[in-house]
Amino acid sequence: MESKIFSYKADGIVLEPVTDQLKLSPVFDRKELVEKIKDVLKADGFKVDERSLQFKIEDGQLFIQGLAGKEQEARSIGFMSGKI
Numbered sequence: 001m002e003s004k005i006f007s008y009k010a011d012g013i014v015l016e017p018v019t020d021q022l023k024l025s026p027v028f029d030r031k032e033l034v035e036k037i038k039d040v041l042k043a044d045g046f047k048v049d050e051r052s053l054q055f056k057i058e059d060g061q062l063f064i065q066g067l068a069g070k071e072q073e074a075r076s077i078g079f080m081s082g083k084i
Contacts, residue, residue, distance in 0.1 A: 002070035004046055008037050013062035025062065030055075033064060041068045 010033055015023035038048050046068040053066040 001072070002046075004041070004068045006037065006041070006066060006068060008033070008064045010062040010064060015057065015060040023060065028062075037064065037066075045071050047071045 010028070013025050013028050013033075015025050017023050034048065034050070034053065041048060047070075049067045049069060053064060056063045056065060
């Protein structure tokens with residue numbers, strides 16, 4: 001199966017200091033971000049493997065990383081039945 005790895009930079013989702021020991025991000029909709037990724041990859045015929053999603057923070061910026069596999073056409077198996 002053909003696969004791709006991806007890393008999506010979630011613009012605007014950056015940790016901001018609240019105290020010396022705590023940083024918080026603004027509120028965001030995780031599912032909405034994943035849908036954006038799905039839409040981009042769907043144009044190339046790929047489907048996000050949601051089990052592979054990882055949410056990472058690099059330098060205070062949120063990144064979503066994971067795998068996408070090529071969508072395969074459903075195959076039908078036909079059976080012939082007949083009376084003898």
